[in-house]
Amino acid sequence: MSETSRSRSLFAKARNFIPGGVNSPVRAFKAVGGNPIFIKRADGAYIYDEDGNEYIELINSWGPMILGHNHPLIREAVIKAMENGTSFGAPTAREVEMAELITQMVPSVEKVRMVNSGTEATMSAIRVARGYTGKDKFIKFEGHYHGHGDSFLIAAGSGAITMGHPDSPGVTKGTAKDTLLAPFNDLEAVKKVVEANKGEVAAIILEPVAGNMGCVLPEPGFLEGLRQLCDKEGIVLIFDEVMTGFRLATGGAQQYLGVKPDMTTLGKIIGGGMPVGAYGGRKEIMDYVSPEGPVYQAGTLSGNPIAMAAGLAILNHLHETPDVYKTLEHTGSKIVNGIKDSLTTLGLPFTVNHVGSMYSLFFTEQKVTDFESAKTSDTVAFGKYFQEMLKSGIYLAPSQYESLFLSTALKDTHIDQFLSANERALKAAVKG
Numbered sequence: 001m002s003e004t005s006r007s008r009s010l011f012a013k014a015r016n017f018i019p020g021g022v023n024s025p026v027r028a029f030k031a032v033g034g035n036p037i038f039i040k041r042a043d044g045a046y047i048y049d050e051d052g053n054e055y056i057e058l059i060n061s062w063g064p065m066i067l068g069h070n071h072p073l074i075r076e077a078v079i080k081a082m083e084n085g086t087s088f089g090a091p092t093a094r095e096v097e098m099a100e101l102i103t104q105m106v107p108s109v110e111k112v113r114m115v116n117s118g119t120e121a122t123m124s125a126i127r128v129a130r131g132y133t134g135k136d137k138f139i140k141f142e143g144h145y146h147g148h149g150d151s152f153l154i155a156a157g158s159g160a161i162t163m164g165h166p167d168s169p170g171v172t173k174g175t176a177k178d179t180l181l182a183p184f185n186d187l188e189a190v191k192k193v194v195e196a197n198k199g200e201v202a203a204i205i206l207e208p209v210a211g212n213m214g215c216v217l218p219e220p221g222f223l224e225g226l227r228q229l230c231d232k233e234g235i236v237l238i239f240d241e242v243m244t245g246f247r248l249a250t251g252g253a254q255q256y257l258g259v260k261p262d263m264t265t266l267g268k269i270i271g272g273g274m275p276v277g278a279y280g281g282r283k284e285i286m287d288y289v290s291p292e293g294p295v296y297q298a299g300t301l302s303g304n305p306i307a308m309a310a311g312l313a314i315l316n317h318l319h320e321t322p323d324v325y326k327t328l329e330h331t332g333s334k335i336v337n338g339i340k341d342s343l344t345t346l347g348l349p350f351t352v353n354h355v356g357s358m359y360s361l362f363f364t365e366q367k368v369t370d371f372e373s374a375k376t377s378d379t380v381a382f383g384k385y386f387q388e389m390l391k392s393g394i395y396l397a398p399s400q401y402e403s404l405f406l407s408t409a410l411k412d413t414h415i416d417q418f419l420s421a422n423e424r425a426l427k428a429a430v431k432g
């Protein structure tokens, strides 16, 4: 990789017309320095920029490209659906099929409503939990990210940490007062928050495996403890599986980890990369949603026929092909073991968190179990590592505080190429 002049000139032009030159802040490369690369196309394990450079992909559109890019199953489903029009704003057979399939794959979801993004899904889920319980407050975890709805932009992860705005201006004090915070993996702290707000907490929402402060796993017993607490206190437990849904298992992190939430939010993956989200859960709760119940939520583009076609293509494939998850586990282990070997060879004490096909390499000696420990990472060294990887043709998430997402398109040759680049980049990152 060398020439990036077209990406640079596109970025310069973009800054005149788009805030910061990008349509989502993490893309601006602010956390790693340099200019973002502008993508022209992607195929299988590769993504290609406007200058014609080829990169091995480890972001995969932040999760949904489980089978790699431009998969024929999805491409053909989209082309076929397009022949019948792009949007109807009316019910379709496909969205019924989609809802039935989701309920089969994620058994805690008995009824589901389609929306257009993960942000919409989480905003709506909180509203429904409030309507159902008649309570106003909810608990979120520091460093967890649930999209950019006002009530979630408090100690938020992802781009909000990266850009240094975990608490965004524009969120009113009135809104913020109903969002209660707790550290991830600290059950006693959660219990104290609930106790201090007795009878006022409608929901606890979390990423069961956090991906937006880097990949951070729940400690044994933590999710089970939350489940018990919610049952005891009449609190709705919401798993935000926008990143983990259908990725860790057909039934998402809840199946992988064996804890059932009351509600689940989904995104990206159920559109096979098209703009989609969904929220669902126990029938009793979902029957509060309009027009069945009083909680209003709507959308002209919800259940869009093209997005449903793409989503059905990938979900049906995942449902029928459990080997996908074996492949993802194998790829994840191979990459992570290779990184750990290099760290040992180089005498570097960094931390690697990993589950299935998600992982993060944290530039810290500390065990990373929450937002505080994630923040001990050396983000300057991470930035150097990122740039070296990019030069070697490896496309990583441009922030220490993001998870990486692997696909079944990554074969052993890609992994070998990745691991040699990784060792070179690690050496360069820690050098003087």
Ligand code: HOZ
Residues within 6 Å of the ligand: 024, 025, 026, 027, 062, 145, 158, 159, 211, 212, 402
């Ligand atoms: N962590 C984000 C996805 N959940 C990154 C994508 C973005 O914000 O653009």
